[in-house]
Amino acid sequence: MARLVLDxxxxxxxxxxxxGRAMVEEFCAEGARVAALDIDREAAEATVAGLDAGARALAVGVDVSDPESVRLGVEEVLGWAGRVDVLCNNAGILDSYLPAHEVSVEEWDRVIGVNQTGPFLMSRAVIPDMLSRGAGVIINTASVSAFSAAGGGTAYTSSKHGVLGLTRQLTFDYGSKGIRVNAICPGATLTGMTGADGGEQAVEMDPEIARTPAGRxxxxxEIARLAVFLAGSGADFMHGSAVVFDGGWLTAARNPF
Ligand SMILES: NC(=O)c1ccc[n+]([C@@H]2O[C@H](COP(=O)([O-])OP(=O)(O)OC[C@H]3O[C@@H](n4cnc5c(N)ncnc54)[C@H](O)[C@@H]3O)[C@@H](O)[C@H]2O)c1
Known part of the structure:
Protein backbone atom coordinates (compact mmCIF):
# COMPACT_ATOMS: atom_id res chain seq x y z
CA MET A 1 0.00 0.00 0.00
CA ALA A 2 1.30 3.39 -0.90
CA ARG A 3 2.01 5.17 2.32
CA LEU A 4 0.76 8.57 3.22
CA VAL A 5 3.30 11.29 3.41
CA LEU A 6 4.36 11.46 7.04
CA ASP A 7 2.89 14.46 8.80
CA GLY A 20 -14.56 7.22 12.23
CA ARG A 21 -12.75 5.94 15.32
CA ALA A 22 -11.08 3.27 13.21
CA MET A 23 -10.03 5.89 10.63
CA VAL A 24 -8.39 7.98 13.34
CA GLU A 25 -6.50 4.90 14.53
CA GLU A 26 -5.37 3.82 11.05
CA PHE A 27 -4.30 7.29 9.89
CA CYS A 28 -2.37 7.85 13.13
CA ALA A 29 -0.68 4.48 12.66
CA GLU A 30 0.43 5.71 9.22
CA GLY A 31 2.13 8.69 10.83
CA ALA A 32 -0.48 11.33 10.07
CA ARG A 33 -1.63 14.03 12.42
CA VAL A 34 -5.36 13.53 12.86
CA ALA A 35 -8.12 15.84 14.03
CA ALA A 36 -10.96 13.74 15.46
CA LEU A 37 -14.23 15.62 15.10
CA ASP A 38 -17.52 14.52 16.61
CA ILE A 39 -20.70 16.15 17.85
CA ASP A 40 -20.03 14.10 20.98
CA ARG A 41 -16.82 15.73 22.15
CA GLU A 42 -16.28 13.20 24.94
CA ALA A 43 -16.49 10.35 22.43
CA ALA A 44 -13.88 12.07 20.24
CA GLU A 45 -11.68 12.53 23.31
CA ALA A 46 -12.06 8.83 24.13
CA THR A 47 -10.91 7.97 20.60
CA VAL A 48 -7.82 10.12 21.02
CA ALA A 49 -7.15 8.78 24.52
CA GLY A 50 -7.17 5.22 23.14
CA LEU A 51 -4.45 5.86 20.56
CA ASP A 52 -0.98 4.38 20.76
CA ALA A 53 1.67 6.43 22.49
CA GLY A 54 3.25 8.85 20.08
CA ALA A 55 0.11 9.36 18.02
CA ARG A 56 -0.60 12.97 17.25
CA ALA A 57 -4.30 13.72 17.42
CA LEU A 58 -6.69 16.43 18.51
CA ALA A 59 -10.30 15.94 19.61
CA VAL A 60 -12.73 18.66 18.55
CA GLY A 61 -16.45 18.94 19.25
CA VAL A 62 -18.17 19.77 15.95
CA ASP A 63 -21.73 19.39 14.71
CA VAL A 64 -21.22 18.93 10.96
CA SER A 65 -24.77 20.06 10.22
CA ASP A 66 -24.19 23.48 11.80
CA PRO A 67 -22.28 26.01 9.65
CA GLU A 68 -20.95 27.99 12.62
CA SER A 69 -19.81 24.86 14.46
CA VAL A 70 -18.03 23.68 11.31
CA ARG A 71 -16.37 27.08 10.83
CA LEU A 72 -15.09 27.14 14.41
CA GLY A 73 -13.98 23.50 14.30
CA VAL A 74 -11.98 23.89 11.09
CA GLU A 75 -10.49 27.10 12.45
CA GLU A 76 -9.32 25.15 15.51
CA VAL A 77 -7.80 22.42 13.30
CA LEU A 78 -6.00 24.96 11.12
CA GLY A 79 -4.69 26.68 14.25
CA TRP A 80 -3.40 23.31 15.51
CA ALA A 81 -1.92 21.87 12.33
CA GLY A 82 -1.67 24.74 9.85
CA ARG A 83 -3.37 22.89 7.01
CA VAL A 84 -5.74 20.09 6.03
CA ASP A 85 -4.44 17.49 3.56
CA VAL A 86 -7.21 14.92 3.87
CA LEU A 87 -10.85 15.30 4.89
CA CYS A 88 -12.88 12.20 5.72
CA ASN A 89 -16.56 13.14 5.71
CA ASN A 90 -17.65 10.13 7.71
CA ALA A 91 -20.23 11.35 10.26
CA GLY A 92 -23.70 10.04 9.57
CA ILE A 93 -26.95 9.06 11.24
CA LEU A 94 -29.61 6.52 10.40
CA ASP A 95 -33.25 7.41 9.89
CA SER A 96 -36.34 5.57 11.11
CA TYR A 97 -36.70 3.40 7.98
CA LEU A 98 -39.96 5.18 7.16
CA PRO A 99 -41.60 5.59 3.73
CA ALA A 100 -42.08 9.18 2.56
CA HIS A 101 -45.67 9.71 3.69
CA GLU A 102 -44.67 8.91 7.27
CA VAL A 103 -41.51 11.03 7.42
CA SER A 104 -41.78 14.28 9.37
CA VAL A 105 -40.06 17.37 8.02
CA GLU A 106 -38.01 17.38 11.24
CA GLU A 107 -36.71 13.84 10.59
CA TRP A 108 -35.95 14.67 6.95
CA ASP A 109 -34.07 17.86 7.89
CA ARG A 110 -32.14 16.11 10.66
CA VAL A 111 -30.91 13.26 8.46
CA ILE A 112 -30.21 15.37 5.36
CA GLY A 113 -28.56 17.95 7.64
CA VAL A 114 -25.98 15.53 9.02
CA ASN A 115 -25.50 13.13 6.10
CA GLN A 116 -25.62 15.49 3.12
CA THR A 117 -25.29 19.09 4.31
CA GLY A 118 -22.52 18.01 6.71
CA PRO A 119 -20.09 16.85 3.98
CA PHE A 120 -20.91 19.98 1.97
CA LEU A 121 -20.20 22.30 4.91
CA MET A 122 -16.99 20.50 5.88
CA SER A 123 -15.75 20.44 2.27
CA ARG A 124 -16.59 24.10 1.82
CA ALA A 125 -14.61 24.92 4.96
CA VAL A 126 -11.38 23.07 4.02
CA ILE A 127 -11.29 23.53 0.24
CA PRO A 128 -9.84 27.09 0.34
CA ASP A 129 -6.83 25.74 2.26
CA MET A 130 -6.44 22.84 -0.20
CA LEU A 131 -6.71 25.19 -3.17
CA SER A 132 -4.03 27.46 -1.72
CA ARG A 133 -1.60 24.51 -1.95
CA GLY A 134 -3.11 22.91 -5.07
CA ALA A 135 -3.48 19.58 -3.23
CA GLY A 136 -5.96 17.73 -1.11
CA VAL A 137 -8.04 14.59 -0.74
CA ILE A 138 -11.69 14.35 0.29
CA ILE A 139 -13.21 10.96 1.14
CA ASN A 140 -16.97 10.85 1.62
CA THR A 141 -18.60 7.92 3.37
CA ALA A 142 -21.74 7.12 1.40
CA SER A 143 -23.33 3.64 1.61
CA VAL A 144 -24.82 0.85 -0.44
CA SER A 145 -27.86 3.07 0.12
CA ALA A 146 -26.36 5.39 -2.49
CA PHE A 147 -27.29 2.74 -5.07
CA SER A 148 -30.31 0.94 -3.72
CA ALA A 149 -33.37 1.39 -1.56
CA ALA A 150 -34.22 -0.34 1.72
CA GLY A 151 -30.83 -0.05 3.43
CA GLY A 152 -32.45 2.88 5.18
CA GLY A 153 -35.69 4.78 4.81
CA THR A 154 -36.57 7.77 2.60
CA ALA A 155 -34.29 10.29 4.27
CA TYR A 156 -31.22 8.05 4.67
CA THR A 157 -31.36 6.67 1.13
CA SER A 158 -31.87 10.16 -0.32
CA SER A 159 -29.01 11.58 1.72
CA LYS A 160 -26.58 8.87 0.60
CA HIS A 161 -27.50 9.33 -3.07
CA GLY A 162 -26.81 13.01 -2.41
CA VAL A 163 -23.36 12.22 -1.06
CA LEU A 164 -22.44 10.64 -4.40
CA GLY A 165 -23.75 13.72 -6.23
CA LEU A 166 -21.56 15.91 -4.03
CA THR A 167 -18.58 13.62 -4.65
CA ARG A 168 -19.02 13.95 -8.42
CA GLN A 169 -19.60 17.70 -8.47
CA LEU A 170 -16.59 18.35 -6.22
CA THR A 171 -14.55 16.18 -8.58
CA PHE A 172 -15.76 18.16 -11.58
CA ASP A 173 -15.03 21.49 -9.93
CA TYR A 174 -11.75 20.74 -8.14
CA GLY A 175 -10.14 17.64 -9.67
CA SER A 176 -8.06 19.65 -12.10
CA LYS A 177 -6.99 21.91 -9.22
CA GLY A 178 -5.29 19.10 -7.32
CA ILE A 179 -8.14 17.95 -5.08
CA ARG A 180 -9.15 14.29 -5.41
CA VAL A 181 -12.62 13.38 -4.17
CA ASN A 182 -13.92 9.82 -3.83
CA ALA A 183 -16.64 8.02 -1.93
CA ILE A 184 -16.65 4.82 0.10
CA CYS A 185 -19.88 2.83 -0.06
CA PRO A 186 -19.88 0.35 2.82
CA GLY A 187 -22.27 -2.50 3.33
CA ALA A 188 -23.27 -3.75 6.74
CA THR A 189 -20.50 -2.86 9.14
CA LEU A 190 -20.33 -3.55 12.86
CA THR A 191 -20.44 -0.12 14.46
CA GLY A 192 -22.52 1.79 16.96
CA MET A 193 -24.99 2.47 14.14
CA THR A 194 -25.68 -1.24 13.62
CA GLY A 195 -25.61 -2.27 17.25
CA ALA A 196 -21.99 -3.32 17.76
CA ASP A 197 -22.26 -1.57 21.10
CA GLY A 198 -24.84 -4.08 22.26
CA GLY A 199 -27.93 -2.82 20.45
CA GLU A 200 -30.46 -5.22 19.03
CA GLN A 201 -30.18 -4.44 15.35
CA ALA A 202 -27.00 -6.41 14.73
CA VAL A 203 -28.51 -9.48 16.32
CA GLU A 204 -31.63 -9.15 14.19
CA MET A 205 -29.57 -8.83 11.01
CA ASP A 206 -27.19 -11.72 11.59
CA PRO A 207 -29.11 -14.37 9.58
CA GLU A 208 -29.46 -11.93 6.66
CA ILE A 209 -25.78 -11.05 6.74
CA ALA A 210 -24.95 -14.75 6.65
CA ARG A 211 -26.74 -14.98 3.29
CA THR A 212 -24.63 -12.27 1.61
CA PRO A 213 -21.71 -13.53 -0.52
CA ALA A 214 -19.13 -12.60 2.12
CA GLY A 215 -21.33 -14.11 4.78
CA ARG A 216 -20.14 -11.81 7.52
CA GLU A 222 -11.45 -2.62 6.95
CA ILE A 223 -13.20 0.61 5.93
CA ALA A 224 -10.47 2.64 7.62
CA ARG A 225 -7.74 0.84 5.65
CA LEU A 226 -9.65 1.62 2.44
CA ALA A 227 -9.73 5.29 3.46
CA VAL A 228 -5.96 5.22 4.02
CA PHE A 229 -5.49 3.73 0.55
CA LEU A 230 -7.74 6.38 -1.05
CA ALA A 231 -5.75 9.11 0.67
CA GLY A 232 -2.41 7.80 -0.57
CA SER A 233 -0.51 8.08 -3.83
CA GLY A 234 -1.63 4.58 -4.87
CA ALA A 235 -5.03 6.13 -5.51
CA ASP A 236 -3.65 9.10 -7.42
CA PHE A 237 -5.65 8.23 -10.55
CA MET A 238 -8.92 7.88 -8.66
CA HIS A 239 -11.24 10.85 -9.08
CA GLY A 240 -14.96 10.77 -8.41
CA SER A 241 -15.12 7.04 -7.72
CA ALA A 242 -17.73 5.37 -5.59
CA VAL A 243 -15.91 2.41 -4.09
CA VAL A 244 -18.38 -0.28 -3.12
CA PHE A 245 -17.10 -2.26 -0.12
CA ASP A 246 -20.07 -4.40 0.78
CA GLY A 247 -19.23 -8.11 0.88
CA GLY A 248 -21.29 -8.60 -2.27
CA TRP A 249 -24.50 -7.13 -0.91
CA LEU A 250 -25.34 -5.11 -4.05
CA THR A 251 -24.08 -7.74 -6.47
CA ALA A 252 -26.27 -10.38 -4.91
CA ALA A 253 -29.20 -7.92 -5.06
CA ARG A 254 -30.64 -9.41 -1.94
CA ASN A 255 -30.95 -6.64 0.56
CA PRO A 256 -30.37 -7.88 4.09
CA PHE A 257 -32.64 -5.32 5.69
N1 LIG B 1 -22.53 0.82 9.90
C1 LIG B 1 -22.97 0.51 8.68
O1 LIG B 1 -23.42 -0.62 8.43
C2 LIG B 1 -22.91 1.55 7.59
C3 LIG B 1 -23.15 1.12 6.27
C4 LIG B 1 -23.05 2.04 5.24
C5 LIG B 1 -22.70 3.35 5.52
N2 LIG B 1 -22.47 3.75 6.80
C6 LIG B 1 -22.06 5.14 7.02
O2 LIG B 1 -20.80 5.14 7.65
C7 LIG B 1 -20.60 6.35 8.39
C8 LIG B 1 -20.08 6.02 9.76
O3 LIG B 1 -21.10 5.35 10.47
P1 LIG B 1 -20.85 4.30 11.63
O4 LIG B 1 -21.52 3.06 11.22
O5 LIG B 1 -19.42 4.29 12.03
O6 LIG B 1 -21.77 4.98 12.76
P2 LIG B 1 -21.59 5.25 14.31
O7 LIG B 1 -22.96 5.57 14.79
O8 LIG B 1 -20.83 4.16 14.97
O9 LIG B 1 -20.69 6.58 14.35
C9 LIG B 1 -21.15 7.81 13.84
C10 LIG B 1 -20.49 8.93 14.61
O10 LIG B 1 -20.95 10.17 14.04
C11 LIG B 1 -21.19 11.08 15.09
N3 LIG B 1 -22.16 12.11 14.66
C12 LIG B 1 -23.50 11.99 14.55
N4 LIG B 1 -24.04 13.16 14.19
C13 LIG B 1 -23.01 14.04 14.06
C14 LIG B 1 -22.93 15.40 13.74
N5 LIG B 1 -24.03 16.14 13.49
N6 LIG B 1 -21.71 16.00 13.70
C15 LIG B 1 -20.60 15.29 13.99
N7 LIG B 1 -20.62 13.99 14.34
C16 LIG B 1 -21.81 13.37 14.38
C17 LIG B 1 -21.74 10.22 16.21
O11 LIG B 1 -21.64 10.89 17.48
C18 LIG B 1 -20.86 8.98 16.10
O12 LIG B 1 -19.70 9.10 16.90
C19 LIG B 1 -21.95 7.06 8.34
O13 LIG B 1 -21.92 8.07 7.35
C20 LIG B 1 -22.93 5.95 7.95
O14 LIG B 1 -24.09 6.46 7.31
C21 LIG B 1 -22.58 2.88 7.85
Whole structure:
Protein backbone atom coordinates (compact mmCIF):
# COMPACT_ATOMS: atom_id res chain seq x y z
CA MET A 1 0.00 0.00 0.00
CA ALA A 2 1.30 3.39 -0.90
CA ARG A 3 2.01 5.17 2.32
CA LEU A 4 0.76 8.57 3.22
CA VAL A 5 3.30 11.29 3.41
CA LEU A 6 4.36 11.46 7.04
CA ASP A 7 2.89 14.46 8.80
CA UNK A 8 -0.17 14.67 6.55
CA UNK A 9 -2.98 16.39 8.38
CA UNK A 10 -6.18 14.38 8.31
CA UNK A 11 -9.62 15.45 9.54
CA UNK A 12 -12.14 12.72 10.37
CA UNK A 13 -15.76 13.52 11.23
CA UNK A 14 -17.85 11.15 13.32
CA UNK A 15 -14.59 10.16 14.98
CA UNK A 16 -16.11 9.12 18.28
CA UNK A 17 -17.41 5.73 17.14
CA UNK A 18 -17.34 3.00 14.51
CA UNK A 19 -15.65 3.72 11.21
CA GLY A 20 -14.56 7.22 12.23
CA ARG A 21 -12.75 5.94 15.32
CA ALA A 22 -11.08 3.27 13.21
CA MET A 23 -10.03 5.89 10.63
CA VAL A 24 -8.39 7.98 13.34
CA GLU A 25 -6.50 4.90 14.53
CA GLU A 26 -5.37 3.82 11.05
CA PHE A 27 -4.30 7.29 9.89
CA CYS A 28 -2.37 7.85 13.13
CA ALA A 29 -0.68 4.48 12.66
CA GLU A 30 0.43 5.71 9.22
CA GLY A 31 2.13 8.69 10.83
CA ALA A 32 -0.48 11.33 10.07
CA ARG A 33 -1.63 14.03 12.42
CA VAL A 34 -5.36 13.53 12.86
CA ALA A 35 -8.12 15.84 14.03
CA ALA A 36 -10.96 13.74 15.46
CA LEU A 37 -14.23 15.62 15.10
CA ASP A 38 -17.52 14.52 16.61
CA ILE A 39 -20.70 16.15 17.85
CA ASP A 40 -20.03 14.10 20.98
CA ARG A 41 -16.82 15.73 22.15
CA GLU A 42 -16.28 13.20 24.94
CA ALA A 43 -16.49 10.35 22.43
CA ALA A 44 -13.88 12.07 20.24
CA GLU A 45 -11.68 12.53 23.31
CA ALA A 46 -12.06 8.83 24.13
CA THR A 47 -10.91 7.97 20.60
CA VAL A 48 -7.82 10.12 21.02
CA ALA A 49 -7.15 8.78 24.52
CA GLY A 50 -7.17 5.22 23.14
CA LEU A 51 -4.45 5.86 20.56
CA ASP A 52 -0.98 4.38 20.76
CA ALA A 53 1.67 6.43 22.49
CA GLY A 54 3.25 8.85 20.08
CA ALA A 55 0.11 9.36 18.02
CA ARG A 56 -0.60 12.97 17.25
CA ALA A 57 -4.30 13.72 17.42
CA LEU A 58 -6.69 16.43 18.51
CA ALA A 59 -10.30 15.94 19.61
CA VAL A 60 -12.73 18.66 18.55
CA GLY A 61 -16.45 18.94 19.25
CA VAL A 62 -18.17 19.77 15.95
CA ASP A 63 -21.73 19.39 14.71
CA VAL A 64 -21.22 18.93 10.96
CA SER A 65 -24.77 20.06 10.22
CA ASP A 66 -24.19 23.48 11.80
CA PRO A 67 -22.28 26.01 9.65
CA GLU A 68 -20.95 27.99 12.62
CA SER A 69 -19.81 24.86 14.46
CA VAL A 70 -18.03 23.68 11.31
CA ARG A 71 -16.37 27.08 10.83
CA LEU A 72 -15.09 27.14 14.41
CA GLY A 73 -13.98 23.50 14.30
CA VAL A 74 -11.98 23.89 11.09
CA GLU A 75 -10.49 27.10 12.45
CA GLU A 76 -9.32 25.15 15.51
CA VAL A 77 -7.80 22.42 13.30
CA LEU A 78 -6.00 24.96 11.12
CA GLY A 79 -4.69 26.68 14.25
CA TRP A 80 -3.40 23.31 15.51
CA ALA A 81 -1.92 21.87 12.33
CA GLY A 82 -1.67 24.74 9.85
CA ARG A 83 -3.37 22.89 7.01
CA VAL A 84 -5.74 20.09 6.03
CA ASP A 85 -4.44 17.49 3.56
CA VAL A 86 -7.21 14.92 3.87
CA LEU A 87 -10.85 15.30 4.89
CA CYS A 88 -12.88 12.20 5.72
CA ASN A 89 -16.56 13.14 5.71
CA ASN A 90 -17.65 10.13 7.71
CA ALA A 91 -20.23 11.35 10.26
CA GLY A 92 -23.70 10.04 9.57
CA ILE A 93 -26.95 9.06 11.24
CA LEU A 94 -29.61 6.52 10.40
CA ASP A 95 -33.25 7.41 9.89
CA SER A 96 -36.34 5.57 11.11
CA TYR A 97 -36.70 3.40 7.98
CA LEU A 98 -39.96 5.18 7.16
CA PRO A 99 -41.60 5.59 3.73
CA ALA A 100 -42.08 9.18 2.56
CA HIS A 101 -45.67 9.71 3.69
CA GLU A 102 -44.67 8.91 7.27
CA VAL A 103 -41.51 11.03 7.42
CA SER A 104 -41.78 14.28 9.37
CA VAL A 105 -40.06 17.37 8.02
CA GLU A 106 -38.01 17.38 11.24
CA GLU A 107 -36.71 13.84 10.59
CA TRP A 108 -35.95 14.67 6.95
CA ASP A 109 -34.07 17.86 7.89
CA ARG A 110 -32.14 16.11 10.66
CA VAL A 111 -30.91 13.26 8.46
CA ILE A 112 -30.21 15.37 5.36
CA GLY A 113 -28.56 17.95 7.64
CA VAL A 114 -25.98 15.53 9.02
CA ASN A 115 -25.50 13.13 6.10
CA GLN A 116 -25.62 15.49 3.12
CA THR A 117 -25.29 19.09 4.31
CA GLY A 118 -22.52 18.01 6.71
CA PRO A 119 -20.09 16.85 3.98
CA PHE A 120 -20.91 19.98 1.97
CA LEU A 121 -20.20 22.30 4.91
CA MET A 122 -16.99 20.50 5.88
CA SER A 123 -15.75 20.44 2.27
CA ARG A 124 -16.59 24.10 1.82
CA ALA A 125 -14.61 24.92 4.96
CA VAL A 126 -11.38 23.07 4.02
CA ILE A 127 -11.29 23.53 0.24
CA PRO A 128 -9.84 27.09 0.34
CA ASP A 129 -6.83 25.74 2.26
CA MET A 130 -6.44 22.84 -0.20
CA LEU A 131 -6.71 25.19 -3.17
CA SER A 132 -4.03 27.46 -1.72
CA ARG A 133 -1.60 24.51 -1.95
CA GLY A 134 -3.11 22.91 -5.07
CA ALA A 135 -3.48 19.58 -3.23
CA GLY A 136 -5.96 17.73 -1.11
CA VAL A 137 -8.04 14.59 -0.74
CA ILE A 138 -11.69 14.35 0.29
CA ILE A 139 -13.21 10.96 1.14
CA ASN A 140 -16.97 10.85 1.62
CA THR A 141 -18.60 7.92 3.37
CA ALA A 142 -21.74 7.12 1.40
CA SER A 143 -23.33 3.64 1.61
CA VAL A 144 -24.82 0.85 -0.44
CA SER A 145 -27.86 3.07 0.12
CA ALA A 146 -26.36 5.39 -2.49
CA PHE A 147 -27.29 2.74 -5.07
CA SER A 148 -30.31 0.94 -3.72
CA ALA A 149 -33.37 1.39 -1.56
CA ALA A 150 -34.22 -0.34 1.72
CA GLY A 151 -30.83 -0.05 3.43
CA GLY A 152 -32.45 2.88 5.18
CA GLY A 153 -35.69 4.78 4.81
CA THR A 154 -36.57 7.77 2.60
CA ALA A 155 -34.29 10.29 4.27
CA TYR A 156 -31.22 8.05 4.67
CA THR A 157 -31.36 6.67 1.13
CA SER A 158 -31.87 10.16 -0.32
CA SER A 159 -29.01 11.58 1.72
CA LYS A 160 -26.58 8.87 0.60
CA HIS A 161 -27.50 9.33 -3.07
CA GLY A 162 -26.81 13.01 -2.41
CA VAL A 163 -23.36 12.22 -1.06
CA LEU A 164 -22.44 10.64 -4.40
CA GLY A 165 -23.75 13.72 -6.23
CA LEU A 166 -21.56 15.91 -4.03
CA THR A 167 -18.58 13.62 -4.65
CA ARG A 168 -19.02 13.95 -8.42
CA GLN A 169 -19.60 17.70 -8.47
CA LEU A 170 -16.59 18.35 -6.22
CA THR A 171 -14.55 16.18 -8.58
CA PHE A 172 -15.76 18.16 -11.58
CA ASP A 173 -15.03 21.49 -9.93
CA TYR A 174 -11.75 20.74 -8.14
CA GLY A 175 -10.14 17.64 -9.67
CA SER A 176 -8.06 19.65 -12.10
CA LYS A 177 -6.99 21.91 -9.22
CA GLY A 178 -5.29 19.10 -7.32
CA ILE A 179 -8.14 17.95 -5.08
CA ARG A 180 -9.15 14.29 -5.41
CA VAL A 181 -12.62 13.38 -4.17
CA ASN A 182 -13.92 9.82 -3.83
CA ALA A 183 -16.64 8.02 -1.93
CA ILE A 184 -16.65 4.82 0.10
CA CYS A 185 -19.88 2.83 -0.06
CA PRO A 186 -19.88 0.35 2.82
CA GLY A 187 -22.27 -2.50 3.33
CA ALA A 188 -23.27 -3.75 6.74
CA THR A 189 -20.50 -2.86 9.14
CA LEU A 190 -20.33 -3.55 12.86
CA THR A 191 -20.44 -0.12 14.46
CA GLY A 192 -22.52 1.79 16.96
CA MET A 193 -24.99 2.47 14.14
CA THR A 194 -25.68 -1.24 13.62
CA GLY A 195 -25.61 -2.27 17.25
CA ALA A 196 -21.99 -3.32 17.76
CA ASP A 197 -22.26 -1.57 21.10
CA GLY A 198 -24.84 -4.08 22.26
CA GLY A 199 -27.93 -2.82 20.45
CA GLU A 200 -30.46 -5.22 19.03
CA GLN A 201 -30.18 -4.44 15.35
CA ALA A 202 -27.00 -6.41 14.73
CA VAL A 203 -28.51 -9.48 16.32
CA GLU A 204 -31.63 -9.15 14.19
CA MET A 205 -29.57 -8.83 11.01
CA ASP A 206 -27.19 -11.72 11.59
CA PRO A 207 -29.11 -14.37 9.58
CA GLU A 208 -29.46 -11.93 6.66
CA ILE A 209 -25.78 -11.05 6.74
CA ALA A 210 -24.95 -14.75 6.65
CA ARG A 211 -26.74 -14.98 3.29
CA THR A 212 -24.63 -12.27 1.61
CA PRO A 213 -21.71 -13.53 -0.52
CA ALA A 214 -19.13 -12.60 2.12
CA GLY A 215 -21.33 -14.11 4.78
CA ARG A 216 -20.14 -11.81 7.52
CA UNK A 217 -20.17 -8.27 8.83
CA UNK A 218 -17.52 -5.78 7.74
CA UNK A 219 -15.24 -4.54 10.49
CA UNK A 220 -14.69 -0.77 10.85
CA UNK A 221 -10.93 -1.23 10.47
CA GLU A 222 -11.45 -2.62 6.95
CA ILE A 223 -13.20 0.61 5.93
CA ALA A 224 -10.47 2.64 7.62
CA ARG A 225 -7.74 0.84 5.65
CA LEU A 226 -9.65 1.62 2.44
CA ALA A 227 -9.73 5.29 3.46
CA VAL A 228 -5.96 5.22 4.02
CA PHE A 229 -5.49 3.73 0.55
CA LEU A 230 -7.74 6.38 -1.05
CA ALA A 231 -5.75 9.11 0.67
CA GLY A 232 -2.41 7.80 -0.57
CA SER A 233 -0.51 8.08 -3.83
CA GLY A 234 -1.63 4.58 -4.87
CA ALA A 235 -5.03 6.13 -5.51
CA ASP A 236 -3.65 9.10 -7.42
CA PHE A 237 -5.65 8.23 -10.55
CA MET A 238 -8.92 7.88 -8.66
CA HIS A 239 -11.24 10.85 -9.08
CA GLY A 240 -14.96 10.77 -8.41
CA SER A 241 -15.12 7.04 -7.72
CA ALA A 242 -17.73 5.37 -5.59
CA VAL A 243 -15.91 2.41 -4.09
CA VAL A 244 -18.38 -0.28 -3.12
CA PHE A 245 -17.10 -2.26 -0.12
CA ASP A 246 -20.07 -4.40 0.78
CA GLY A 247 -19.23 -8.11 0.88
CA GLY A 248 -21.29 -8.60 -2.27
CA TRP A 249 -24.50 -7.13 -0.91
CA LEU A 250 -25.34 -5.11 -4.05
CA THR A 251 -24.08 -7.74 -6.47
CA ALA A 252 -26.27 -10.38 -4.91
CA ALA A 253 -29.20 -7.92 -5.06
CA ARG A 254 -30.64 -9.41 -1.94
CA ASN A 255 -30.95 -6.64 0.56
CA PRO A 256 -30.37 -7.88 4.09
CA PHE A 257 -32.64 -5.32 5.69
N1 LIG B 1 -22.53 0.82 9.90
C1 LIG B 1 -22.97 0.51 8.68
O1 LIG B 1 -23.42 -0.62 8.43
C2 LIG B 1 -22.91 1.55 7.59
C3 LIG B 1 -23.15 1.12 6.27
C4 LIG B 1 -23.05 2.04 5.24
C5 LIG B 1 -22.70 3.35 5.52
N2 LIG B 1 -22.47 3.75 6.80
C6 LIG B 1 -22.06 5.14 7.02
O2 LIG B 1 -20.80 5.14 7.65
C7 LIG B 1 -20.60 6.35 8.39
C8 LIG B 1 -20.08 6.02 9.76
O3 LIG B 1 -21.10 5.35 10.47
P1 LIG B 1 -20.85 4.30 11.63
O4 LIG B 1 -21.52 3.06 11.22
O5 LIG B 1 -19.42 4.29 12.03
O6 LIG B 1 -21.77 4.98 12.76
P2 LIG B 1 -21.59 5.25 14.31
O7 LIG B 1 -22.96 5.57 14.79
O8 LIG B 1 -20.83 4.16 14.97
O9 LIG B 1 -20.69 6.58 14.35
C9 LIG B 1 -21.15 7.81 13.84
C10 LIG B 1 -20.49 8.93 14.61
O10 LIG B 1 -20.95 10.17 14.04
C11 LIG B 1 -21.19 11.08 15.09
N3 LIG B 1 -22.16 12.11 14.66
C12 LIG B 1 -23.50 11.99 14.55
N4 LIG B 1 -24.04 13.16 14.19
C13 LIG B 1 -23.01 14.04 14.06
C14 LIG B 1 -22.93 15.40 13.74
N5 LIG B 1 -24.03 16.14 13.49
N6 LIG B 1 -21.71 16.00 13.70
C15 LIG B 1 -20.60 15.29 13.99
N7 LIG B 1 -20.62 13.99 14.34
C16 LIG B 1 -21.81 13.37 14.38
C17 LIG B 1 -21.74 10.22 16.21
O11 LIG B 1 -21.64 10.89 17.48
C18 LIG B 1 -20.86 8.98 16.10
O12 LIG B 1 -19.70 9.10 16.90
C19 LIG B 1 -21.95 7.06 8.34
O13 LIG B 1 -21.92 8.07 7.35
C20 LIG B 1 -22.93 5.95 7.95
O14 LIG B 1 -24.09 6.46 7.31
C21 LIG B 1 -22.58 2.88 7.85
Missing amino acids: SVVVVTGAGSGM WCQPA
